Amino acid sequence: MAWFKRKDEKLKEGEKKSMPDGLWEKCSSCSEILYKPELEKTYNVCRHCGHHFRVTPEVYLDLLLDGDSHEELFSNVQSLDPMKFKAKKKYRNQLKDAVSMTGKKEAIQCYSGNINGFEVILGIMNFQFIGGSFGSVVGEKVSRSIKYASEQKCPFILICSSGGARMQEGAISLMQMAKTSTHLAKFLEDGGLYIPILTDPTTGGVTASFGMLGDIILAEPGALIGFAGPRVIKQTIGKDLPSGFQRSEFLLEKGFLDHIITREDMKETLTNIIGMLE
Numbered sequence: 001m002a003w004f005k006r007k008d009e010k011l012k013e014g015e016k017k018s019m020p021d022g023l024w025e026k027c028s029s030c031s032e033i034l035y036k037p038e039l040e041k042t043y044n045v046c047r048h049c050g051h052h053f054r055v056t057p058e059v060y061l062d063l064l065l066d067g068d069s070h071e072e073l074f075s076n077v078q079s080l081d082p083m084k085f086k087a088k089k090k091y092r093n094q095l096k097d098a099v100s101m102t103g104k105k106e107a108i109q110c111y112s113g114n115i116n117g118f119e120v121i122l123g124i125m126n127f128q129f130i131g132g133s134f135g136s137v138v139g140e141k142v143s144r145s146i147k148y149a150s151e152q153k154c155p156f157i158l159i160c161s162s163g164g165a166r167m168q169e170g171a172i173s174l175m176q177m178a179k180t181s182t183h184l185a186k187f188l189e190d191g192g193l194y195i196p197i198l199t200d201p202t203t204g205g206v207t208a209s210f211g212m213l214g215d216i217i218l219a220e221p222g223a224l225i226g227f228a229g230p231r232v233i234k235q236t237i238g239k240d241l242p243s244g245f246q247r248s249e250f251l252l253e254k255g256f257l258d259h260i261i262t263r264e265d266m267k268e269t270l271t272n273i274i275g276m277l278e
Contacts, residue, residue, distance in 0.1 A: 027051050029222070043263040052220045052263060054200060057109050057124040060159050064122060064267050070113030073121070074144050078105045079137045083170055091168040098129045106137045107162070110145045112152070116271040118278065121149040123158040127201070134205045135166035139176025142210060146183040146194075155193040155274055160211045164204015177209035184213050193277055195270065198225050198248070198257070216258045216273060219248040225256075 029051035107129035149156035200223040226246040
């Protein structure tokens with residue numbers, strides 16, 4: 001005689017109730033298991049430790065710009081394959097795969113819009129598109145955005161996220177560092193306001209050019225920011241690196257950043273800065 005009997009006869013012995021995939025996310029910082037719909041309500045920031053997850057450009061777009069005030073700029077510019085580059089995969093096939101995966105034409109999208117009523121030009125880099133690599137089109141879109149911000153006499157804000165230069169474009173990619181830096185120098189000389197926001201990760205050519213040329217340089221908490229990666233540096237100098245090396249907090253302490261802002265405070269902080277400096 002059985003001591004216990006299932007009341008629900010629909011669930012047979014040994015069966016497990018199925019759970020939809022993709023509902024849970026493990027925090028890489030504190031290892032807490034987070035419910036995705038709740039995580040999205042906090043702008044993909046862990047409520048336990050404050051870790052900022054990498055997010056898509058749409059999150060920043062919805063977070064920063066007022067309502068439906070925005071309009072995408074320069075959306076017709078798209079990368080070609082000038083060097084006919086091929087390794088394990090041809091560059092043109094990499095581009096097709098990246099477009100298919102992200103639904104975007106390039107590793108940056110640019111918009112005109114308003115932040116609490118202040119007109120701005122906003123660029124948002126996309127790490128999911130070939131690691132947010134800095135190629136000819138990224139350089140062209142940044143340059144056009146700077147020029148348009150100058151014409152409109154409004155601030156230029158750029159959300160940076162990149163693994164560095166796009167090697168598939170060779171020297172053409174590297175030339176974008178000088179190109180964007182030159183446009184920024186003129187923009188700043190003419191009194192323009194430029195605010196880069198460095199997110200995880202911001203490395204390579206972006207850090208060596210427009211990522212560090214702002215009037216005020218902001219960063220998200222815990223973001224990896226640097227030129228070469230920590231592993232490469234350690235192998236080069238043959239020494240252990242300090243704790244937290246190349247993270248936002250370390251760079252703020254050494255004077256490379258002006259302020260660290262959480263996503264929750266990002267729009268308000270930008271509003272205050274623009275209000276004071278415009």
